[in-house]
Every structure is written in structure tokens, then in C-alpha cells.
Amino acid sequence: MRIAPPAVLLAACLLSACGDTSSGEASTSAADAAARVVSAVTRGVLTDPAxxxxCNGQDVAITRDGFSLxxxxxxxxxxxxxxxxxxNVDRARAIRVDGREVTVLNMEVADVEVAGSNNILNLTEVGxxxxxxxxxxVLARQIERVVxxxxxxxxxxDNTPELDDTGSGNRVL
Incomplete structure (x- = not known):
């Protein structure tokens, strides 16, 4: 008896929606998951990379906790x-941090948005x-504008950026 390699079994499982299609639930969730994977690959998004x-110009989504990349x-x-x-990021078009207790090291980035709390960003050049x-x-050598x-x-x-502070208790040193 010959056994198919695991990759073939996984592909067959995804194509058949990994379950009984009588209720439609298993097939829909497996099909949706497969569609999300295909969509992420075609859009050029690296999700939770090793x-x-x-990057090779691709967007990156970091969704897991306790990461070190x-x-x-x-x-x-x-x-x-x-x-x-x-x-640690060489260069990026933009960085958005929604998580908590995240440390970001970066050399050059056009736009940075921090919506999360208790984060530390050590940046070199920021638009x-x-x-x-x-x-x-946020520590940086050069920031053009801070909102x-x-x-x-x-x-x-290290420089004196343009500043717009509508929050409270903030310090720009």
C-alpha cells in the first residue's frame, strides 16, 4: 500500500474543504481559510514571518504575541x-503598532503610527x-513631524520636529 506525502494530503484536504459538506460549515471555514492564504500571497503580505x-518590498503583518523578528x-x-x-526593521514605507509592549528598531521609515500603548520605538530617520x-x-535621530x-x-x-500635540501629559525633548 502506497501512502501519499503529507503535502499532497494537505492539498487534498484543502481542496475538499477538510470535512463533511452536508452542513456547509466545515467546507466554508476551510475554503475561507484557503482563500485568505491565497489572497495574502497574491497581495504580497508576509504574515507572521519566521x-x-x-521583505523584498512586501507588506508585513505581525499578529502573534511574544515575537522576535x-x-x-x-x-x-x-x-x-x-x-x-x-x-528590527531595516527600511519600511510605514510602520503601525497597535499592540502593547512592542519594541521596534528601525533605520529609515516614511510614516510611523503608534495606536497601542507601552511601546518603545528606537528609530533613525522618520518622516x-x-x-x-x-x-x-519614541527615540529618533531625525523626525520631520510629530502629531x-x-x-x-x-x-x-535629536532634531526639533514640527509638533502638533492635542493629547495630555506628553513630552517632546
Whole structure:
């Protein structure tokens, strides 16, 4: 008796929707999951990449908690919804941090948005920085513009950026 390789079995399972189609539930959820994977691949989104990854211009979604990643090369938009993690990014078009207790190290990024709280960003060159979350710390050599609407945030650039602070208890050093 010959047994099919695991990849063939997985593909067959996905194509057959991994279950009984009489209720429609199993087939719909498996088909939806397969469609999401195909959609992410075709859009060029790396979702929860391995420890080290080369962006090659792709967008990156970090959704898991407790991550530790190094993203090399030029990245598109990086969205971090996971918490309690760290990411080191060479270059990115944009970075958005929605998670909590995330550390971001970056050399060059056009736009940064921090909606989460208790994050630390150590950046080199930033175009626009927007902080809507609370209790975040941003260090940078160069920031063009800072917009803050959150509370108790600290921004410490080496230059004097344009500032719009509508939040409370924020410090730009």
C-alpha cells in the first residue's frame, strides 16, 4: 500500500474543504481559510514571518504575541497587532503598532503610527510620527513631524520636529 506525502494530503484536504459538506460549515471555514492564504500571497503580505525574513518590498503583518523578528531589506507597510515582542526593521514605507509592549528598531521609515500603548520605538530617520496610544517612548535621530493625540508619551529626537500635540501629559525633548 502506497501512502501519499503529507503535502499532497494537505492539498487534498484543502481542496475538499477538510470535512463533511452536508452542513456547509466545515467546507466554508476551510475554503475561507484557503482563500485568505491565497489572497495574502497574491497581495504580497508576509504574515507572521519566521525569525528572519527579507521583505523584498512586501507588506508585513505581525499578529502573534511574544515575537522576535528581524526584517531585512526594503519593506512595504508593517502592521503590528501582536504584543510583547520585538522587531528590527531595516527600511519600511510605514510602520503601525497597535499592540502593547512592542519594541521596534528601525533605520529609515516614511510614516510611523503608534495606536497601542507601552511601546518603545528606537528609530533613525522618520518622516511623520503619529501617536494616538498612551505611555509610549519614541527615540529618533531625525523626525520631520510629530502629531500626538494620546497621553503620557515621550518623544526624544535629536532634531526639533514640527509638533502638533492635542493629547495630555506628553513630552517632546
Amino acid at each position: 525569525t528572519g525574513a527579507n 528581524v526584517l531585512e531589506g526594503n519593506c512595504g507597510t508593517i502592521v503590528v497587532t501582536g504584543s510583547n515582542g520585538a522587531v 511623520a510620527l503619529r501617536i494616538a496610544g498612551d505611555d509610549n517612548m 500626538i493625540s494620546g497621553r503620557s508619551n515621550t518623544v526624544n529626537p
